[in-house]
Every structure is written in C-alpha cells, then in structure tokens.
Amino acid sequence: MNVTLFEIFAISLVLLVPESLSDSLYLSHRRCSPLGTSVVTSRPDGSSDSCTCHPPPPPTTTIHPPAHKWGRRHRPPKATWKCTTILAPTMKAAPTATTNGFENSLVLVKEAKVKLRRIGVQGAPIQKGQPKLGVENGPMLIRSSGIVEFLQDVGHDILDYGNIHLGEVFNAASVGGNVSIHDPADVGEATHHIYNNTKQILEEHRFPLTFGGDHALAIGTLSAMSEYYPDLAVIYIDAHADINTVDTSPSGNMHGMPLSFVINDLYGSNSNLTDYFSWVAARIPANNVAQIALRDVDPGETAIIDKLGMASFTMRDIDRYGIRRVVDLALDRIKGKTRPLYVSMDIDSLDDMEIGSTTGTPVPGGLTLREVLTMIEDLYRSANIVGFELAEVNPALGSEVAGRRVAEISRHILSCVFGSCYGRRV
Ligand SMILES: *[C@@H]1O[C@H](CO)[C@@H](O)[C@H](O)[C@H]1NC(C)=O
Numbered sequence: 001m002n003v004t005l006f007e008i009f010a011i012s013l014v015l016l017v018p019e020s021l022s023d024s025l026y027l028s029h030r031r032c033s034p035l036g037t038s039v040v041t042s043r044p045d046g047s048s049d050s051c052t053c054h055p056p057p058p059p060t061t062t063i064h065p066p067a068h069k070w071g072r073r074h075r076p077p078k079a080t081w082k083c084t085t086i087l088a089p090t091m092k093a094a095p096t097a098t099t100n101g102f103e104n105s106l107v108l109v110k111e112a113k114v115k116l117r118r119i120g121v122q123g124a125p126i127q128k129g130q131p132k133l134g135v136e137n138g139p140m141l142i143r144s145s146g147i148v149e150f151l152q153d154v155g156h157d158i159l160d161y162g163n164i165h166l167g168e169v170f171n172a173a174s175v176g177g178n179v180s181i182h183d184p185a186d187v188g189e190a191t192h193h194i195y196n197n198t199k200q201i202l203e204e205h206r207f208p209l210t211f212g213g214d215h216a217l218a219i220g221t222l223s224a225m226s227e228y229y230p231d232l233a234v235i236y237i238d239a240h241a242d243i244n245t246v247d248t249s250p251s252g253n254m255h256g257m258p259l260s261f262v263i264n265d266l267y268g269s270n271s272n273l274t275d276y277f278s279w280v281a282a283r284i285p286a287n288n289v290a291q292i293a294l295r296d297v298d299p300g301e302t303a304i305i306d307k308l309g310m311a312s313f314t315m316r317d318i319d320r321y322g323i324r325r326v327v328d329l330a331l332d333r334i335k336g337k338t339r340p341l342y343v344s345m346d347i348d349s350l351d352d353m354e355i356g357s358t359t360g361t362p363v364p365g366g367l368t369l370r371e372v373l374t375m376i377e378d379l380y381r382s383a384n385i386v387g388f389e390l391a392e393v394n395p396a397l398g399s400e401v402a403g404r405r406v407a408e409i410s411r412h413i414l415s416c417v418f419g420s421c422y423g424r425r426v
C-alpha cells in the first residue's frame with residue numbers, strides 16, 4: 001500500500017482527535033441511537049435544529065495505516081449511529097412572488113410549488129434536415145429516460161401523441177430548380193406535419209413538448225406557436241445560429257436554417273423554396289428572438305444577426321457575465337418576462353464533453369450541464385414558458401454509455417422545464 005507522508009500525518013491526526021472534540025467540530029454530525037430518535041439542539045441565540053438518527057454508513061475503503069506500524073493506536077472507526085442534519089435556518093428568507101421563496105436558501109427548496117400543466121408530448125422524428133442517420137430515433141431515446149412517466153407522477157396532465165407521421169416524399173439533393181439545398185421537399189412536408197400536429201396540441205389547450213429529430217423541426221413548431229401566440233418570444237439555445245438562408249447556407253442542410261423561415265424580418269429570403277414552404281408565415285419579429293450558447297456561426301449568419309441587431313449571446317458572453325445574467329439580459333431584450341415564451345433547445349448547446357458526441361454537429365467549449373439546468377430553472381421562474389423542444393439527439397452517434405447519459409441529461413433538463421429541478425414532485 002502506498003501511503004504518502006502527508007496522508008500518514010493526516011490520518012494520525014484524525015485518529016488522535018478525541019471523540020468529544022470531533023463532536024463539537026461537527027455540530028451537525030452527532031452520535032445518537034437508535035434509529036428514528038429525534039435529537040433537538042438548542043442554540044444560545046434561541047434557534048434550534050432537529051434531526052433523525054440513521055444507521056452508520058457502510059464501511060468505506062478509506063486507507064488505514066497498517067496495524068503493525070501503528071500498534072495500539074490503530075483502531076478501525078467505531079460504527080456509531082450518526083445524526084446528520086441540515087442546520088435549520090436561523091433567519092427566515094422572505095418569500096416573495098418572484099423568488100418563490102427559495103432564492104436565498106436551499107433549505108426552503110421543498111416549499112416551492114410546481115405549477116401543474118396540461119402537456120402534449122410529440123416526437124418529431126425528422127432526419128432530412130441534415131445527412132446523419134439516427135436522429136429520427138432521438139424521441140425514442142428521450143422517452144426512454146422515463147420523463148413522461150415522471151411528469152405524470154408529479155401530477156401534470158400529460159398526453160403523449162406519439163411520433164408524428166412525417167410523410168412519404170423523398171427527394172434527392174438539388175430539386176426545385178437551381179437550389180443548392182438538400183431535400184427541401186422532404187423537409188417541407190415533414191415540417192408541415194409537425195406544424196399541423198403542434199397546432200392540434202395547442203388547440204387542445206396543451207403545452208407542446210417536442211422531442212427531435214433534427215432542428216429543422218423548428219420551422220413547424222415555431223410557425224404553429226407564433227400563430228397561436230402572436231406576441232411569442234423565443235429563446236433559442238444552440239451552438240449554431242440556425243439562421244442561414246438559401247443564399248448563405250454553406251452546407252445546404254436545412255437544420256441550419258429554421259430561424260430564417262420564421263423570422264418576419266427575413267421574409268422572402270428563401271423564396272426559391274416557396275414550392276415546399278408556402279404554408280409557412282414568417283410571423284416572429286427578430287426582436288423577439290434571443291440566441292444563447294453560440295460558438296459555431298457561419299459568416300453569412302453573423303451578417304444577418306448584425307443587420308437585425310439580434311440578442312445573440314455567445315459562449316464568450318456566458319464566460320463574461322455568467323449564465324444567470326445572460327438569461328436575464330436575454331429575457332429583457334426580448335421582453336420575455338411579459339410575453340409567452342417558447343424555448344427551442346439543441347442538445348449540441350451542451351459541451352461535447354457532456355454529451356459524448358450523441359449529436360450530429362457536436363462543438364466543444366459549450367455549456368456544462370450545471371449551466372443548462374441553472375438556465376432552465378431561471379427561465380421557469382422568470383417567464384411563462386408555453387412550449388419546449390429538445391432537438392438533435394442522435395442515439396446512433398456516440399457510445400451506448402454516452403447515449404444513456406444523454407437520456408439522463410434530457411430527463412433532468414425536462415424536469416426543470418416543469419419546475420421539478422430537484423426531483424421534487426409537488
Ligand atoms: C444555376 O445557377 C448557376 C449560376 O447561378 C448557373 O450557372 C447554372 O446553369 C444554373 N443551373 C440550373 C440548373 O439552372
């Protein structure tokens with residue numbers, strides 16, 4: 001066994017501390033027995049805390065110095081009943097409408113109430129917006145996380161509409177005259193179906209929750225959302241700007257173009273594709289859209305964003321201001337705290353280290369899971385989210401382990417969307 005001098009020193013220090021001293025060092029970690037006993041400690045300032053005894057933790061594999069070196073001094077730690085408690089707050093945080101009462105103290109988290117909703121889940125297994133197969137199975141992977149059952153358990157009225165049937169049209173690249181865009185007829189029909197389905201969910205007074213599928217699906221969802229909510233604000237969370245037009249797209253893949261179809265300032269920029277997208281009405285003003293987590297933007301897109309003066313936040317902005325400030329700035333820019341808010345999230349907004357390339361166009365240097373959860377929780381608390389989509393989950397890419405992790409990540413994100421960030425139920 002390799003034990004460094006420092007470890008020997010540290011271990012001997014721990015072993016030599018008398019138990020009474022160690023008890024006073026760890027106020028919240030006292031011995032008690034048996035199971036279930038409540039221990040109340042009063043403090044001089046009049047506050048108190050109580051806790052319930054629980055059994056000792058299972059033996060750990062902590063390194064103990066070999067007995068022969070330490071003789072009688074070496075004793076295995078005594079198994080005692082421990083009492084662990086989160087110290088009761090000595091000061092009550094003032095609950096207010098905006099903070100829901102748990103802005104200042106974790107102890108109060110349990111007091112937060114979840115707003116129960118009517119939710120309509122739809123899978124949008126669209127794949128032709130980009131070339132990589134497998135993204136059509138994204139909805140299946142997300143559902144496998146158990147999120148639908150979880151939200152049902154929480155008490156939401158949730159109806160799963162299943163995966164949308166996307167039509168039969170199949171087109172090779174470069175159909176429709178002189179257009180360098182891939183599969184516009186196919187994407188046009190598929191997104192038309194997604195539009196119709198999202199509209200139906202809205203008409204049935206449900207919150208559309210969409211699992212993708214490549215991000216071209218947003219042509220359909222955003223068209224339906226903006227028709228139903230004329231003053232809709234949109235938070236678009238993605239490593240990419242997804243605002244290329246027919247003329248700027250370097251790849252010709254339509255998953256990089258959805259915003260150019262639905263932003264009304266860009267109306268007409270895809271007129272070459274009118275045959276397939278005549279049903280789209282570009283209703284959303286550029287001023288109502290904020291992009292977050294950008295780090296792979298094409299030159300043509302930068303020009304569009306600059307021209308429209310859009311609220312676009314790159315990873316550098318997040319480095320500079322922190323994610324909470326960026327969410328606040330973004331919502332202020334698009335007046336997202338007073339309008340219905342739609343959140344369109346691409347899984348590639350997350351750092352590739354988090355998602356293990358379980359997506360078609362992973363980009364390093366992105367959001368950590370922690371940042372994403374903080375962002376979603378802040379959006380939940382500050383805005384009225386009326387619809388959410390998670391796009392570009394591709395279980396065929398990345399390892400099986402990464403796929404399971406992405407499923408778990410999806411469950412955490414989607415729990416936060418409905419106010420259950422800590423797994424709390426009601
Ligand atoms: C497409 O446009 C280019 C120039 O813009 C032209 O050279 C080419 O002939 C056109 N192709 C078709 C099929 O119209």
Ligand SMILES: *[C@@H]1O[C@H](CO)[C@@H](O)[C@H](O)[C@H]1NC(C)=O
Pocket residue numbers: 178179180246247272
């Ligand atoms: C779209 O059509 C216009 C004219 O209608 C043409 O000038 C332009 O090159 C076309 N763009 C593409 C990508 O084909």
Ligand SMILES: *[C@@H]1O[C@H](CO)[C@@H](O)[C@H](O)[C@H]1NC(C)=O
Pocket residue numbers: 189192193196
């Ligand atoms: C969408 O709904 C409209 C109106 O009901 C219908 O005319 C159209 O064919 C539908 N589109 C698709 C792709 O199903």
